[in-house]
Amino acid sequence: MLRAGLFPFPPFGFPMQTKRTTFRSYWLPYLLIAPQLAITLIFFIWPAGQAVWQSFLQEDAFGLSTKFVGLRNYVKLLNSPEYLASFETTVIFTVCTAGLSLGLALLFAVAVDRMIRTASAYTTFILWPYAVAPAIAGVLWWFMFNPSVGVLTYALQTMGYDWNHRLSGTDAMILVVLASSWKQISYNFLFFLAGLQSIPQSLREAAAIDGAGPVKRFFTVVFPLLSPTTFFLLVVNINYTMFDTFSTIDASTAGGPGQSTTILVYKVYEDGYKGLDLGSSAAQSVILMGIVMVLTFIQFRYIERRVQY
Amino acid sequence: MAGIKLSAVKKTYPGSSEPAVKGVDLDIQDGEFVVLVGPSGCGKSTLLRMIAGLETISAGEIVIGDKVVNTMEPAERDIAMVFQNYALYPHMSVRQNLSYGLKNRKMARSEIDRRIEETAAILQIGDYLERKPRALSGGQRQRVAMGRAIVRDPAAFLFDEPLSNLDAKLRLHMRGEIKHLHNRLRTTSVYVTHDQLEAMTLADRLVVLNNGLIEQVGRPLDLYQKPASTFVAGFLGAPAMNLMEAEVAEGALMLGGAALAGGLQARPGRVTAGIRPEAIRLRAEPGNFRLDYVEELGGTRIVHGHIGAQRMIAQTDLATELSDEMTAELPGAELHFFHAETGQRL
Numbered sequence: 001m002l003r004a005g006l007f008p009f010p011p012f013g014f015p016m017q018t019k020r021t022t023f024r025s026y027w028l029p030y031l032l033i034a035p036q037l038a039i040t041l042i043f044f045i046w047p048a049g050q051a052v053w054q055s056f057l058q059e060d061a062f063g064l065s066t067k068f069v070g071l072r073n074y075v076k077l078l079n080s081p082e083y084l085a086s087f088e089t090t091v092i093f094t095v096c097t098a099g100l101s102l103g104l105a106l107l108f109a110v111a112v113d114r115m116i117r118t119a120s121a122y123t124t125f126i127l128w129p130y131a132v133a134p135a136i137a138g139v140l141w142w143f144m145f146n147p148s149v150g151v152l153t154y155a156l157q158t159m160g161y162d163w164n165h166r167l168s169g170t171d172a173m174i175l176v177v178l179a180s181s182w183k184q185i186s187y188n189f190l191f192f193l194a195g196l197q198s199i200p201q202s203l204r205e206a207a208a209i210d211g212a213g214p215v216k217r218f219f220t221v222v223f224p225l226l227s228p229t230t231f232f233l234l235v236v237n238i239n240y241t242m243f244d245t246f247s248t249i250d251a252s253t254a255g256g257p258g259q260s261t262t263i264l265v266y267k268v269y270e271d272g273y274k275g276l277d278l279g280s281s282a283a284q285s286v287i288l289m290g291i292v293m294v295l296t297f298i299q300f301r302y303i304e305r306r307v308q309y
Numbered sequence: 310m311a312g313i314k315l316s317a318v319k320k321t322y323p324g325s326s327e328p329a330v331k332g333v334d335l336d337i338q339d340g341e342f343v344v345l346v347g348p349s350g351c352g353k354s355t356l357l358r359m360i361a362g363l364e365t366i367s368a369g370e371i372v373i374g375d376k377v378v379n380t381m382e383p384a385e386r387d388i389a390m391v392f393q394n395y396a397l398y399p400h401m402s403v404r405q406n407l408s409y410g411l412k413n414r415k416m417a418r419s420e421i422d423r424r425i426e427e428t429a430a431i432l433q434i435g436d437y438l439e440r441k442p443r444a445l446s447g448g449q450r451q452r453v454a455m456g457r458a459i460v461r462d463p464a465a466f467l468f469d470e471p472l473s474n475l476d477a478k479l480r481l482h483m484r485g486e487i488k489h490l491h492n493r494l495r496t497t498s499v500y501v502t503h504d505q506l507e508a509m510t511l512a513d514r515l516v517v518l519n520n521g522l523i524e525q526v527g528r529p530l531d532l533y534q535k536p537a538s539t540f541v542a543g544f545l546g547a548p549a550m551n552l553m554e555a556e557v558a559e560g561a562l563m564l565g566g567a568a569l570a571g572g573l574q575a576r577p578g579r580v581t582a583g584i585r586p587e588a589i590r591l592r593a594e595p596g597n598f599r600l601d602y603v604e605e606l607g608g609t610r611i612v613h614g615h616i617g618a619q620r621m622i623a624q625t626d627l628a629t630e631l632s633d634e635m636t637a638e639l640p641g642a643e644l645h646f647f648h649a650e651t652g653q654r655l
């Protein structure tokens with residue numbers, strides 16, 4: 001989705017080189033970007049335009065007639081308690097998932113960074129698979145939390161907690177948050193580790209001589225220097241949790257029980273494909289598109305002015 | 310303020326078979342400016358970082374003031390360090406960079422401000438206290454890095470090649486300022502460099518390190534005039550001392566069958582003889598010296614040539630006439646004699 005480019009910027013504000021090519025022919029540059037332009041038009045702009053158009057229409061229950069209703073779909077949405085509840089669910093889900101995956105990834109990255117700095121270089125290579133493995137292991141969560149055969153369900157039961165994400169909304173939310181963060185940790189981890197590695201050792205040493213203990217050093221020197229990485233990851237993670245977690249939710253809770261894990265993206269699907277209310281579904285898509293645009297704007301705005309020290 | 314005492318200090322890095330520092334004894338007086346000098350990889354930085362507490366000490370003892378600091382954290386040792394890359398905190402302004410160490414030590418706001426004003430005045434950095442390091446030139450960063458050390462008013466300053474990132478002119482200027490600053494503050498300083506000129510000019514006492522061991526310690530001029538080994542002789546001075554495999558027989562220095570100097574008190578036998586380029590006296594009349602080429606330094610000349618098969622560098626004033634065949638006179642009093650095998654001064 002928005003994950004444009006793997007390395008959007010180096011953690012330290014190195015000046016980016018601008019390479020400018022001058023074309024002699026007037027048409028050549030347009031010819032060269034034509035394929036990209038065509039793909040964008042056919043697979044992006046066209047459906048987006050359709051969605052916008054669709055959001056102004058309303059079909060009758062049998063799909064026989066369609067009429068133009070203006071902004072009524074939007075008004076209905078914003079007055080619908082279900083939609084607003086889904087908004088709230090999305091916010092809770094996003095904050096928890098992004099917080100958990102960023103927090104854990106940072107914790108792991110700091111631990112590994114320390115190890116790499118103190119131990120010999122080959123630890124690095126040993127650790128790469130560990131960084132990648134969680135993504136593969138993500139699927140284990142389903143089995144572990146399965147209400148009838150799951151290991152963790154059983155463990156929780158023996159501790160007196162009756163886990164059932166098919167009945168309890170809270171349990172369901174915890175499950176999707178865990179599963180979604182788990183998948184994202186490795187990605188965040190790699191970025192945090194790269195960011196930590198690019199902070200010169202002498203800065204930490206200077207801070208140590210300046211009387212800052214390890215914790216203070218982290219919060220006053222290391223973490224502020226990581227802030228470009230952290231901000232970038234925050235935007236990426238918000239995007240991920242809002243849009244890329246569809247399959248996770250569909251496979252584990254299907255938005256339930258009730259509406260408890262129906263985030264905005266899932267609601268688009270539910271109302272459109274299950275409820276067949278195409279007008280409302282389209283309006284929801286347009287709102288999501290708007291959110292994506294705002295996030296993208298913030299991200300690029302920030303990256304433009306990324307040198308904040 | 311305090312002295313620093315090293316006793317049999319050793320350092321072996323984990324995973325490496327040879328120690329980086331192989332047993333160093335050094336007694337640094339309170340207020341002294343000591344320069345550690347030596348070729349790349351001889352263990353200068355390692356030694357300095359052990360004093361700072363940034364590296365563990367494998368064996369031996371380091372005392373700062375009257376406390377053994379072997380197991381103390383860097384912060385507890387009351388030292389300040391100036392790093393080669395300055396290590397300024399990039400996200401903090403100059404003022405915050407200076408105050409960071411003081412705030413961490415819970416100093417009163419008014420006292421911090423007073424010290425920053427004072428330091429800024431000493432180093433003339435008052436105009437850019439609110440700027441971030443990236444908005445400063447190399448020389449200004451260097452000053453801020455020194456300011457961060459001075460503002461702490463520590464027992465000792467440790468410098469690890471602080472001038473090596475500056476261009477030649479600025480380096481010369483900052484060298485003078487450091488010397489001046491030391492005369493004013495009189496804080497015990499340990500300064501690491503591999504630039505022998507920097508070492509000679511700054512040091513109260515010079516420590517020449519070679520391969521993890523102290524080769525010689527002393528006042529710069531003493532080391533220059535009486536190098537304890539061929540290593541020190543070759544390391545100090547530019548151009549370096551001429552060193553030649555020769556023989557002393559009947560009070561004369563014999564090189565390739567020809568007598569170079571006479572009337573010597575030295576014991577007969579094979580030796581390594583040395584003479585500084587500026588001690589050689591060149592005359593224009595044809596003789597033992599074959600001129601290869603000349604380097605003009607403006608005020609003086611460096612004359613490269615041969616005596617027999619031996620390369621020889623001489624330094625002359627502009628009044629000396631040059632020709633392809635010259636006579637080189639090596640005054641006996643200016644000759645240094647070293648053991649032919651061990652290289653130790655005889």
Ligand SMILES: Nc1ncnc2c1ncn2[C@@H]1O[C@H](COP(=O)(O)OP(=O)(O)OP(=O)(O)O)[C@@H](O)[C@H]1O
Pocket residue numbers: 322323325329347348349350351352353354355356503
């Ligand atoms: N962290 C380390 N781990 C292993 N060996 C090291 C480490 N740091 C330095 N060494 C080794 O210890 C020896 C001394 O290094 P040191 O950095 O003290 O040299 P130096 O005299 O400061 O040289 P330079 O003038 O190049 O800075 C070198 O052989 C170096 O390879």
Ligand SMILES: [Mg+2]
Pocket residue numbers: 353354355
């Ligand atoms: Mg060094």
